[in-house]
Amino acid sequence: MARRILAFLAAVLLAGGTLHLTAPAASAASLARPTGLSVTEVNYESFVFSWRAVAGATSYTGKLATNSTFTSGVQYFQTSKTTRKPINLKNCTTYYFKVKANKGSSTSSSYSDTKKVTLKCFWPREFTRIKAVPKSGSSIGLSWTRPEYATRFEIWRSTASDFTKNLVKVQTSKDWYVDENLSASKPGKSYYYRILAFNKSNTTNVRYSPKFEANLKPAVPSGVKVARTSPNGATLTWSTTWNARQYEVRAATDAAFTSNVKTLTTSDGRNRLTFNTLASGKKYYFQVRAVNGLKQNIARSAYSSTVSGTTSGTGVPLTVMSFNVLSAKYDGGVSSRSWNNRKPAIAATIGSSGADVVGVQEAYASDDYPGGDGVTPQWEDLRKILATKGYRRALTGTDGLYAYSQCGKDGCWRDEYQLDGNHIFYKSATVKPVGNGGKISLPNPDDRGSGYTASWQVFEKLDSKARFIAVDTHLYAAGITTRGTNESNRVAQVTGILDTLKQVNTASLPVVLLGDLNSHESHKPISTLLTGGFANTAGLDVPQTKANFNSSHGFQNPPPSTFGTQIDYVMVSNDIAAKKWELVANIDPATGRFTGTIPSDHHAIKAVVTLPQ
Structure with missing residues (x-):
């Protein structure tokens, strides 16, 4: 056989002819690249994508990534089908994918156009802890436990409990925030907050915290004095202070406030209060502190200096x-x-x-x-x-x-x-x-x-x-x-x-x-x-x-x-x-x-x- 081939080649060359060689199988005609990519069944951790079959293709190679240049979070897969369902992906994430056709183990088409899909976002879980504390007379500190799946937050603050007045919105990715430059007032007023939790850029699946009240720190009352005593009572007066909605007044028969202690709270911001059930003919000590708040996160000042007075005899x-x-x-x-x-x-x-x-x-x-x-x-x-x-x-x-x-x-x-x-x-x-x-x-x-x-x-x-x-x-x-x-x-x-x-x-x-x-x-x-x-x-x-x-x-x-x-x-x-x-x-x-x-x-x-x- 070999001798016949060599004799044939020699005859062709001696006759002045041209030799035409046929390309090997690996150089057969190229496969078309896949088209018609589509996405269905988009979920939180998976999706399904498909493409049209390519003539002559025996398998397909896919490439998945979290950026369009396919350099981050890259995954490869190979399948004989025209559909694929990647699983265990990250919710709320945008994925890019493309696919090429293969024939055998050595022939492949170029990649298809790139397609992208954004997975659904898990709802952030419920808020489990929110803390509001007065930082000063003009700032309130907020902190909370980050709900699962929450990546960013929006804080709402208003001077009305239904958020219809002076609404301010602040965005943050942290799980704390200090609200500063608030207005001290006389009498004090409450601020109302709500925190919204989001999963990345998604604005549809938002988790709302409960509405809550927070209050600025009130100033310590000054000018406390015993205005008048009676057989079983005493009337206290003091100067009104910033951020005070109410006042707590305590009385005791010792300066350390450990004996016969009685505490009363004003029902409004008035700076006068009367005790009525004290013992007659006895010396009492009194202190006042300011209170700011209605129901939640009540802020209290330190107690004022101590004053004393003696109730009159039996009336x-x-x-x-x-x-x-x-x-x-x-x-x-x-x-x-x-x-x-x-x-x-x-x-x-x-x-x-x-x-x-x-x-x-x-x-x-x-x-x-x-x-x-x-x-x-x-x-x-x-x-x-x-x-x-x-x-x-x-x-x-x-x-x-x-x-x-x-x-x-x-x-x-x-x-x-x-x-x-x-x-x-x-x-x-x-x-x-x-x-x-x-x-x-x-x-x-x-x-x-x-x-x-x-x-x-x-x-x-x-x-x-x-x-x-x-x-x-x-x-x-x-x-x-x-x-x-x-x-x-x-x-x-x-x-x-x-x-x-x-x-x-x-x-x-x-x-x-x-x-x-x-x-x-x-x-x-x-x-x-x-x-x-x-x-x-x-x-x-x-x-x-x-x-x-x-x-x-x-x-x-x-x-x-x-x-x-x-x-x-x-x-x-x-x-x-x-x-x-x-x-x-x-x-x-x-x-x-x-x-x-x-x-x-x-x-x-x-x-x-x-x-x-």
Whole structure:
């Protein structure tokens, strides 16, 4: 065979011919590169990609990487199929891939065009720990445990809990952040935060932290002093400080604050607080610290310097009551609400109370109420039945007359009419009126014929000769919850009472203020009284009975019980110590319903207090 091939080659060359050689198998025609790459089933850690089959191809080689130049995270694979599913990849990552065709082990096409795909991102897991601490009076530090799969965060901060005001957004990849250059304020205010966790650049699968409140550090109160002491109490005042929403005041019988420690907190940002249940004739030490915050991450300052004061000796006990008895003219057509049906229950409530002084409201001068005789006004009808219980009515600057037959002239009832239903009754066995007392004309925003008034009377305890002033009033009623102008009208009336008391109380006697003030404790009329030298006997430092019931119930049965909706008050000047507070009502504890006749649409409010000796 070899000889034949050599002879053939020699013959060709001798004849002057050209020799044409055929290429070996390895140099056969090139394969086409794959086309039609597509991606399906994109998941968190895998995807499927496919391509069109290439004629003559026996296998395919693929290349996968995390960058388009195929230099990072490179993976290779070989398959005889036209589809591939890489697994165990990184979620939320963009991958690039391409593929080439092979024929046998030595022939390959060029690579296809590059295709890319971004895997789905795992949701960041729930936040498990978030910490907010005041760094200073103008910065708050936030830190949190990084949720699994979270790679970056966005912090929201607002001055409103619903994030509708002054919203600021800050991005970070860290698991902590110091929010700086915040505004110190007087009084303090809360900031509200929420942290959003993302997995890389994905903005669809976002994890929200719970909303939370954070607060700036308040300054230490200064100017602390004991303004006044009473037999069982002491009133503290201090200068308001930056970032303080409230104040904590503590009292103790030793300077180290280890003995008989009592701590009270103001319900708002006022810089005055009264203790009512201290021991008489004993030295106490006091400190104040500022508090900023409402519910979460409360910030507190250090305690102020210490001041001391000694409570006065044993005082004189006094029981007082405020009771809105409801106008006799309006019974709503319900027989049980008529004046004649309710009147015995009102008399029983007052007669069994043990109160030395009672301020009633809405006992008007009208005599044309249902069931009336057309001659006797409501207040006189009440006076007659309370006389059987040992109570008399203080004249408070009036003549006590109401008919022509009594005084012999027209209009003699007018001074009683202008009391506007506010009358003071007293238990003649325990106290007596001193002088004629008087009435205070208050601003009249709706031009009511009788106007608005406060009745006042000086009394003397028969057993001790201790004297005090009782004031009874009923403030403007419109818009208790809407406030605004309505609240301003009541503030003007309160201011009128305070200004007049400064004029008539020349002897600086203790004062008891009774009335339907048509304001909740957080409202400005009440805070005006508090800053004007009064304390609410329903304060935290007083044992309370039935404090869960609203003071006004509107004949609902069971009566509403939602706390914080008191509009009827017994207020005392800061030289009087409150001992007990009670909402007076016959309520079955098992059912929460009234028993017997409901006396009025308001509950009576009673307080036991101690006058200075």
